Amino acid sequence: MRYIALFILAFIFWLLITMNISVANIIVGAVAALVTALIFGKHFIKDVIPFLQPQRYFWLIIYLIIFIWECIRANFDVAYRVLHPAMPIKPGIVKVKMSLKKNIAKTILANSITMTPGTISVDIIDDYIYVHWIYVSSEDPEKYSQKISGRFEKFIKKIFE
Amino acid sequence: MEYISFILICIGILFNFFGCIGLMRLPDVYNRLQSATKCVTLGTCSILLGVLFHYGFVEAGVKAIIAIPLLFFGATVAAHALVKGAYIFGVKLGDKSVKDDYKDVPKS
Numbered sequence: 001m002r003y004i005a006l007f008i009l010a011f012i013f014w015l016l017i018t019m020n021i022s023v024a025n026i027i028v029g030a031v032a033a034l035v036t037a038l039i040f041g042k043h044f045i046k047d048v049i050p051f052l053q054p055q056r057y058f059w060l061i062i063y064l065i066i067f068i069w070e071c072i073r074a075n076f077d078v079a080y081r082v083l084h085p086a087m088p089i090k091p092g093i094v095k096v097k098m099s100l101k102k103n104i105a106k107t108i109l110a111n112s113i114t115m116t117p118g119t120i121s122v123d124i125i126d127d128y129i130y131v132h133w134i135y136v137s138s139e140d141p142e143k144y145s146q147k148i149s150g151r152f153e154k155f156i157k158k159i160f161e
Numbered sequence: 162m163e164y165i166s167f168i169l170i171c172i173g174i175l176f177n178f179f180g181c182i183g184l185m186r187l188p189d190v191y192n193r194l195q196s197a198t199k200c201v202t203l204g205t206c207s208i209l210l211g212v213l214f215h216y217g218f219v220e221a222g223v224k225a226i227i228a229i230p231l232l233f234f235g236a237t238v239a240a241h242a243l244v245k246g247a248y249i250f251g252v253k254l255g256d257k258s259v260k261d262d263y264k265d266v267p268k269s
């Protein structure tokens with residue numbers, strides 16, 4: 001099943017980057033997508049059936065809007081810290097607990113954390129993400145977990161689990 | 162349309178410039194990566210959107226919009242790999258650092 005999903009994705013990707021619907025191009029694209037699916041299929045998401053449910057895409061769109069907003073805020077935040085003469089930074093690595101179980105959900109959460117204001121995910125060990133934070137604003141684990149991952153966690157849970 | 166693409170490309174160049182200033186000014190490798198990933202990624206995405214508005218939905222524009230998610234995943238995964246690699250290699254956190262929870266974790 002996941003081989004078929006990866007094949008379809010690779011084929012659509014090929015058609016989009018070539019933008020050319022001739023027979024020769026479609027045959028070449030199908031062969032290339034087939035080879036890709038055979039080689040990398042075993043690393044693809046385990047069960048793809050849940051991704052056929054439409055409500056997941058509804059949450060995905062809401063999540064994308066929030067994510068782009070956070071991403072733009074992240075940029076102004078970093079620009080402010082960089083251009084300020086005194087450089088208001090207080091960096092440190094903190095440990096954040098998360099409640100997600102699936103590997104793909106953990107990956108997306110770590111990537112989202114990297115793109116949001118002042119945080120980069122360093123490592124994932126079991127249920128904890130280690131996050132490098134440019135301005136450690138509180139010492140309380142509950143508070144900073146909420147601040148770093150709380151915004152995205154509930155949406156990612158709805159999308160991927 | 163021309164003006165929108167012009168403005169987007171200007172914003173992109175400005176943010177790339179901020180990212181480069183951050184790369185010069187911030188103290189250690191971890192903080193420098195912060196500015197390198199965030200500012201440079203959004204700046205480049207903005208430039209690509211400007212390209213999309215300039216050409217419209219033809220070959221070049223669609224390629225530009227496909228490059229955006231690839232850039233996002235590439236930048237985040239590269240940042241993670243660089244930070245973890247630097248930590249395992251033994252690069253110390255800067256003098257201003259206040260907290261390090263990753264110190265006593267067994268590294269694989």
